[in-house]
Amino acid sequence: MADHKTREQLIDEKEKMRQKFHELEACRYEFVSIQERYNRLIESAPDALVFVNPESKIVLVNAQLEKMFGYSEQELSGKDLEILIPERFRKTHHKNVSDYFSRPRVRPMGTNLEITALRKDGTEFPADISLSPLQTDEGLLATGAIRDITERKRAEHQIERNYHIQKVISAVLKVSLQPVSLEEQMDSILELILSIPGLALKPKGYIYLVEDDPDVLVLKAPRTIPDSEQSPCRKVPFGKCLYGQAAASCTTIFTDCVDESHEMRDLSKLPHGHYCVPILSGEKTLGVINLFVHEGHMRRQEEDEFLTAIASALASIVERHQVETEKHRLMEQLAEAEKLSALGRITANVADEIRNPLTSIGGFARRLQKKAVEGTKEREYAEFIVTEVTRMESILRNVISFTRGASPQKELFDVHDVIKEALRLFEERAGERSIIIERSFVEIPNIKGDKEQVQEAIENLFSNAIDAMPAGGTLSVATGRKVVNEQTYVTVNVKDTGKGISEENMNKIFEPFFTTKVVVKGTGLGLSITRKIMEEHGGFIKIESKVNTGSTFSLYFPFS
Ligand code: ADP
Numbered sequence: 001m002a003d004h005k006t007r008e009q010l011i012d013e014k015e016k017m018r019q020k021f022h023e024l025e026a027c028r029y030e031f032v033s034i035q036e037r038y039n040r041l042i043e044s045a046p047d048a049l050v051f052v053n054p055e056s057k058i059v060l061v062n063a064q065l066e067k068m069f070g071y072s073e074q075e076l077s078g079k080d081l082e083i084l085i086p087e088r089f090r091k092t093h094h095k096n097v098s099d100y101f102s103r104p105r106v107r108p109m110g111t112n113l114e115i116t117a118l119r120k121d122g123t124e125f126p127a128d129i130s131l132s133p134l135q136t137d138e139g140l141l142a143t144g145a146i147r148d149i150t151e152r153k154r155a156e157h158q159i160e161r162n163y164h165i166q167k168v169i170s171a172v173l174k175v176s177l178q179p180v181s182l183e184e185q186m187d188s189i190l191e192l193i194l195s196i197p198g199l200a201l202k203p204k205g206y207i208y209l210v211e212d213d214p215d216v217l218v219l220k221a222p223r224t225i226p227d228s229e230q231s232p233c234r235k236v237p238f239g240k241c242l243y244g245q246a247a248a249s250c251t252t253i254f255t256d257c258v259d260e261s262h263e264m265r266d267l268s269k270l271p272h273g274h275y276c277v278p279i280l281s282g283e284k285t286l287g288v289i290n291l292f293v294h295e296g297h298m299r300r301q302e303e304d305e306f307l308t309a310i311a312s313a314l315a316s317i318v319e320r321h322q323v324e325t326e327k328h329r330l331m332e333q334l335a336e337a338e339k340l341s342a343l344g345r346i347t348a349n350v351a352d353e354i355r356n357p358l359t360s361i362g363g364f365a366r367r368l369q370k371k372a373v374e375g376t377k378e379r380e381y382a383e384f385i386v387t388e389v390t391r392m393e394s395i396l397r398n399v400i401s402f403t404r405g406a407s408p409q410k411e412l413f414d415v416h417d418v419i420k421e422a423l424r425l426f427e428e429r430a431g432e433r434s435i436i437i438e439r440s441f442v443e444i445p446n447i448k449g450d451k452e453q454v455q456e457a458i459e460n461l462f463s464n465a466i467d468a469m470p471a472g473g474t475l476s477v478a479t480g481r482k483v484v485n486e487q488t489y490v491t492v493n494v495k496d497t498g499k500g501i502s503e504e505n506m507n508k509i510f511e512p513f514f515t516t517k518v519v520v521k522g523t524g525l526g527l528s529i530t531r532k533i534m535e536e537h538g539g540f541i542k543i544e545s546k547v548n549t550g551s552t553f554s555l556y557f558p559f560s
Helices: 007-044 063-069 093-102 150-177 182-194 227-233 241-249 301-371 377-403 415-432 451-467 526-536
Strands: 048-052 058-061 114-118 124-136 139-148 201-210 216-221 235-237 253-255 273-281 284-293 411-413 435-440 447-449 473-484 487-495 540-546 550-558
Touching: 048 063, 063 114, 063 139, 093 139, 124 150, 150 182, 150 301, 182 201, 182 216, 182 284, 182 301, 201 241, 216 241, 216 284, 235 241, 241 253, 241 273, 241 284, 273 301, 284 301, 301 377, 377 526, 411 415, 415 435, 415 451, 415 473, 415 487, 447 451, 451 473, 451 487, 451 526, 451 550, 473 550, 526 540, 526 550
Parallel strands: 435 473
Antiparallel strands: 048 058, 048 139, 114 124, 124 139, 201 216, 201 284, 216 235, 253 273, 273 284, 411 447, 473 487, 487 550, 540 550
């Protein structure tokens, strides 16, 4: 007979089943909520997480990892972890995984576990990874927490570079205080710039400075580069090639390859680019730093800033040298002027001492000349003495005038009177050489000055004009008025049609003792005296001259 359950039994069983069902339901609920909590935990982790089994297969990843690497969970699930590592690091990867599972332990971040990670798109990034073992029902797993440290690395590099830059700048300042030549300082500074790690520069560069020629760069450092490479670019005019352009435009010029802007590209056949940084003092270019970079190098703001800082440190060094050189030059000039003034005083004394005996010799020689019979040796000797004494008297006059320390005796006078008196003295000499004298006088105000000195200045011009026309010509003297820089001047122009003055001599004619007169020897003091007189009268002298055509000397006397 079938074993029928009683109704009570069935009710009891049903109750038990219902209870079981509730228990199961509670279990399922608990399981789901644990799983959800677990998932939330994984997803809320700040780092990208990957769970790997001992076979290096990916069991689970979180959303951060998907985002970081560009894969979906499905794409990664069950794949070898090496998918997240660049090819070149895969060789040792499996051994590392098995080593870890043989001795599983917690390895926190920052314990030298920096890796290079590979994204789905093939790009790489530096990452820090921490590892910890995780025991699960499916066995032991390794949990890897991965952090992208690109920014940290960049900041570290930046700090390192800044440190080196600071070091270099303080070293540059130290070099600037060393008592060595400017060239040696430039060499040391160039070496310092090229020593900075991470600056992406080739270990090669030049420093150019502007010297006497204001628009030309002159190579200063390094002094050790081979002549073959150095000579074509030792002197570079502003505007030529990249560094000439940087000098002319006062801006940094950058290029990442050898292109047409490299006018001197044959010098370095290897591929390269350049940073050409001007060394500036305000708007003025003092030089250029020319550095080589690797081809394809990307211009970086921090490099620009660093090189500009170095260029400005260099500018102060160059300026300091210029000031020192100028100071040295002025000191030498002062010493020379003191020497000259002492010499001048001695010369003036000697000239004064000689003047009286010379007057006696001249007087007696002239008497002898008159008394001696024409054609005799005595007459010839007397004439010779007279000529030489006259010359010595003129030299003496000039020397005394040049070394004269006294200030001018000023009075108001008509400059025409002085000109007429001077012309009277030269009429005979001019006539002997068939020189025509032309006068052009206009109405002018009286000037205030030392009459004797002004006459001397004009006489010097007449004398030179006559000497410049040995074969005759025209000596024109004209007066006038001119306004220069809002100041009105009375002018005296002395014009000749003589041999003129060469450009080369133009800079020298006012130097004391400069003379080109060899036949009738000159003292070379006339123009120096004339200029000195003009300066003492608050005026100046101007020249226009053309070789074989003639010269015009103009004296400018101020009046108010
Ligand atoms: P000096 O007449 O004794 O040579 P100066 O100082 O008066 O000395 O002149 C210096 C030089 O300037 C002259 O030797 C001459 O070469 C040049 N010079 C001056 N005036 C003239 C002129 N009018 N024409 C040509 N050369 C001149």
